[in-house]
Amino acid sequence: MAEVHIIGQILKAVDFAEPHLYCKWCLQSGNAWRLVQGEVQGQSPVASHRLQNCSDFVQPLDIHLSSAAIQGWPRLLVEVYAVNVLQQSWPVGYGFAHIPTTPGAHRLEIATWKVAPSGWWQSLRERFGGGGAALSKTDLLFSGVERYKLQTLTSGKVIVDLKLIFRRFEDYGVEFK
Secondary structure (H helix, E strand, O other): OEEEEEEEEEEEEEOOOOOOEEEEEEEEOOOOEEEEEOOOEEEOOOEOOOOOOEEEEEEEEEEEEEEOOOOOOOEEEEEEEEEOOOOOEEEEEEEEEEOOOOOEEEEEEEEEEEEOOOOHHHHHHHHOOOOOOOOOOHHHHOOHHHHOOOOEEEEEEEEEEEEEEEEOOHHHOOOOO
16 A cells, blocks of 8 residues: 655644634545554644744644545644633634645645624624634535635634655556656
8 A cells, every 4th residue: 555654743823813822633534545653633732922923833743644545635624723811712713735745845834714703792702702603514624515605704824844755656656746
């Protein structure tokens, strides 16, 4: 079977309005893909940077996958949450990016979006730390089937550094240039 080693880290979140953030992440792939070693989901600690508009997560990724087909190529889903002084959290950004299809070092900037407030009360609640609307199904992140019904706003970006090692793809007729 062909193999992909994903080694890297979720570095930071930039350009978010909220100061205290953490990131939940998940690596999804098709049915032909199997996890050999590592974790395909996780969560960073809460981070903030008061002088700059960023939160440094430095969440490590070390995942080893195998596959007999390239259908369902892996993608990285991220959900960024804000935390207030009462330890309440709410989502402030959703986004995803496909893992690059070439070996080597890559820096991904995952643009995120959030669900727009539906009225003035929800806008006030979100503005003063009470939380915003959340998705009930994470399938809406990457599936356009029902996402068109949502009113969304642009959030910040999540920066990810990856190093990819591909092995035995040439045995299956896949060439990388």
